[in-house]
Amino acid sequence: MNAGNWLTPDEWQAVALSLRVAAVAAIASLPVALLTAYALARWRFPGHAVLNGLVHLPLVLPPVVTGYLLLLTFGRRGTIGAFLDQFGIVFAFRWTGAALAAAIMAFPLMVRAIRLSIEAVDPGLEQAAATLGASRIWVFLTVTLPLVLPGILAGLVLAFAKAMGEFGATITFVSNIPGQTQTLPSAIYSFLQVPGGEGAAGRLVLIAVAIALSAVFISEWLAKALARRVSGA
Amino acid sequence: MLSVSFRHRIGNSRINADFAAPNGVTALFGRSGAGKTTIVQAVAGLLRPEYGRIALDDTVLSDSDGGHFLPPHRRAIGYVFQDARLFPHLTVSQNLLYGRWFSRRSQLAPPDQITRMLGISHLMQRRPAALSGGERQRVALGRAILSNPRMLLLDEPLAALDEARKTEILPYLERLRDDLGLPILYVSHSAAEIARLATTIVLVDQGRVIASGEAASMLSDPAMAPYLGARQTGAILSVTLAAQEADGLARVDSKAGPLWLSCLDRPVGTPLRLRIMAQDVMIALQRPADISALNVLPATITDLRLDEDGVLVRLDAGGDPLLSRITRRSAERLDLRPGKAVHAVLKAVSVAPGNIGAASLCPTPPR
Structure with missing residues (x-):
């Protein structure tokens, strides 16, 4: 795709990679986030507080620490990384690793958005559905899920925006390899390290701002449309 | 069940x-x-x-x-x-x-x-x-x-x-x-x-x-009275619709005697349940003459119960229970006690629920 004369192939590569990393991170973590949010919102079980803390950990840890921990576990010699390596699944220094780092950093935001919307669903509606003959899975699919859709959407957009901007954990875990792991923020960082790179950095900054703003607008618009559908007002 | x-x-x-x-x-x-x-x-x-x-x-x-x-x-x-x-x-x-x-x-x-x-x-x-x-x-x-x-x-x-x-x-x-x-x-x-x-x-x-x-x-159980509240305490009388009279009133027969209701568009012979609120039942020692109330039944007192609203009198009217709510002063003045024969004056009588189509009994007052 031709991005016009004002983006060099290198710059375009960083933008495209970032979009791919953020999209994959947001979409791949959605099922896990939905399950986690549902469990935190509706189930009482031993370890509830521990799970809640674990989910929020990336939010409070320095990103560099998260990246380093990822390197220790998902690196080629890390416990999980070495295991997955046998099946040809490699995260370290690949774009998949960048997506993993972005997903983990964005996870708390997504879980939080979805959890809040699940907690806002009146359990009485789910009880009513059960008395009308719907089993638990049908109650979830026909009542809970449609009602939390705005929250899921908000979570997706938030996670996508967070993933687009992820820098610390990514650069620690998968480094800054152009075409492989050099996302938008890493590229801006690199351009600022060399004399005369301000122009390229400025263009990328504009793109970052544009993407972030459109994400916010799109999510607002979709949330409003959904809220209208859900409340029937 | x-x-x-x-x-x-x-x-x-x-x-x-x-x-x-x-x-x-x-x-x-x-x-x-x-x-x-x-x-x-x-x-x-x-x-x-x-x-x-x-x-x-x-x-x-x-x-x-x-x-x-x-x-x-x-x-x-x-x-x-x-x-x-x-x-x-x-x-x-x-x-x-x-x-x-x-x-x-x-x-x-x-x-x-x-x-x-x-x-x-x-x-x-x-x-x-x-x-x-x-x-x-x-x-x-x-x-x-x-x-x-x-x-x-x-x-x-x-x-x-x-x-x-x-x-x-x-x-x-x-x-x-x-x-x-x-x-x-x-x-x-x-x-x-x-x-x-x-x-x-x-x-x-x-x-x-x-x-x-x-x-x-x-x-009509006095034990229910405290839960029903003073205004909702009452009895149910089982009666049969006996005749539609010329002036628009309907005569029904209870075990203790005839009663008259204002309107009933049902065939003669229909069994009905009447709800008679305790507060709509007065007690007289003699059968009152010269009184506007049409419905007076002879009855025997079976029970008197004192509560915060006064006295709840349970009467036996030819085998059916009636409840009457009176003041303590009246109970004392008339010297009411179980076994005493009295007359129950019914100020209002309404058809009780439980009759199919009861809601449509009096659609419009007769012109």
Whole structure:
């Protein structure tokens, strides 16, 4: 795709990679986030507080620490990384690793958005559905899920925006390899390290701002449309 | 027939429920917070009782012996909640048909018959947010019926509504009772509602069932009086429509003698139940002459009960019980005591619920 004369192939590569990393991170973590949010919102079980803390950990840890921990576990010699390596699944220094780092950093935001919307669903509606003959899975699919859709959407957009901007954990875990792991923020960082790179950095900054703003607008618009559908007002 | 016998503890309150609900409308009656909703939730399966057994006909719904528990979605028991609980993301029509999708039982009634009966046919494409409170409750009622349940639970379906809306919905509930023949468990703390709807009454107080029985005898039981409140205490008289008289009055025969009612468009010979409120019954030692009240029955005092509202006198009128509410001073002045022969002056007589089509008895005053 031709991005016009004002983006060099290198710059375009960083933008495209970032979009791919953020999209994959947001979409791949959605099922896990939905399950986690549902469990935190509706189930009482031993370890509830521990799970809640674990989910929020990336939010409070320095990103560099998260990246380093990822390197220790998902690196080629890390416990999980070495295991997955046998099946040809490699995260370290690949774009998949960048997506993993972005997903983990964005996870708390997504879980939080979805959890809040699940907690806002009146359990009485789910009880009513059960008395009308719907089993638990049908109650979830026909009542809970449609009602939390705005929250899921908000979570997706938030996670996508967070993933687009992820820098610390990514650069620690998968480094800054152009075409492989050099996302938008890493590229801006690199351009600022060399004399005369301000122009390229400025263009990328504009793109970052544009993407972030459109994400916010799109999510607002979709949330409003959904809220209208859900409340029937 | 629903048979309920369980014990359960929630926080500090204990529920001890033990009663049977035959076909017809069984009212769970008691003050707010008496545990009525907990009982209904246990029947619906939204709550699992700690001990005991609940069965509907030959289906065991829950039994702590053997840990048997049928989940709510497999019970086929329709539940109308106090707060309607319509699905906000679905239209009225989708709400109504929600349960039918899961039901494997044969259809109780075609949907358009139910929507016509409930007067909601014109609302089908609306969302619940665009409905009034009364409309919402009627849709919730329709939704429960259209799931083809074996039984209906109505948990104070009128409590959240104002008087105008209540009078709007009550006739629909009466039609439901008379037309569908579904057993209904009706939770209420309103004596007026249960007097109008119930065929069986289960009295609940502080988590325990303290009395239960046929509505007519329960309503005239002095033990019920404190729960009914002064204005709703009354008796039920079984009578037969004897004649339509020329001046528009109808004569009915009770065991103790004839009574006259203002209007009754029913054939002669129809058995009727009359509801006679205790506050509408005066007591005279002699048969009063020159009095505007038409209805005077000879009776014998069987019981006097002193309470905070005065004295509740129980009378025997030819074998039927009557209740009279008088002041303590009157009781002393007339020297009333059990066994004394008196005359009961009935200031007002109304046809009690339980007669099919009772609501349509007096459509318009005769011109």
